[in-house]
Amino acid sequence: xxxDCLFCKIIAGTIPANRVYEDEFCIGFPxxxxxxxxxxxxxxxxxxxxxxxxxxxxxxxxxHLMAAATEIxxxxxxxxxxxxxxxxxEDGGQTVHHLHLHLLGGRPxxxxxx
Ligand code: AMP
Ligand code: ZN
Numbered sequence: 451x452x453x454d455c456l457f458c459k460i461i462a463g464t465i466p467a468n469r470v471y472e473d474e475f476c477i478g479f480p481x482x483x484x485x486x487x488x489x490x491x492x493x494x495x496x497x498x499x500x501x502x503x504x505x506x507x508x509x510x511x512x513x514h515l516m517a518a519a520t521e522i523x524x525x526x527x528x529x530x531x532x533x534x535x536x537x538x539x540e541d542g543g544q545t546v547h548h549l550h551l552h553l554l555g556g557r558p559x560x561x562x563x564x
Contacts, residue, residue: 470525485552488554501538
């Protein structure tokens, strides 16, 4: 738990979020500013500032987040496909410095991304 971290507060329950998914290691909830018909965030319960801060010991956790995202995509019926995004650092457009996956679906995604 990092004291001034928004996602740590959501995990602690001091800021509300609709947990559409939860397991021992992560939670999933809707992004407050959705960029697609389905836009969920998958967030580890452990505070880790970004993917760039992940050590080899975090490899199972990162794999678990991907597995959770695919399970959530199935439960959200995103059978036509989806996109998983991990904004990392300043050039990556990361604004909340607690690792998270964006799960976006329900419309065709563009490439290249902005
Ligand atoms: P990023 O820019 O990749 O760091 O993503 C952070 C995301 O958190 C943005 O898409 C925000 O819309 C989202 N966000 C910020 N505050 C909240 C909140 N209270 N509940 C849900 N999502 C949030
Ligand atoms: Zn945090």
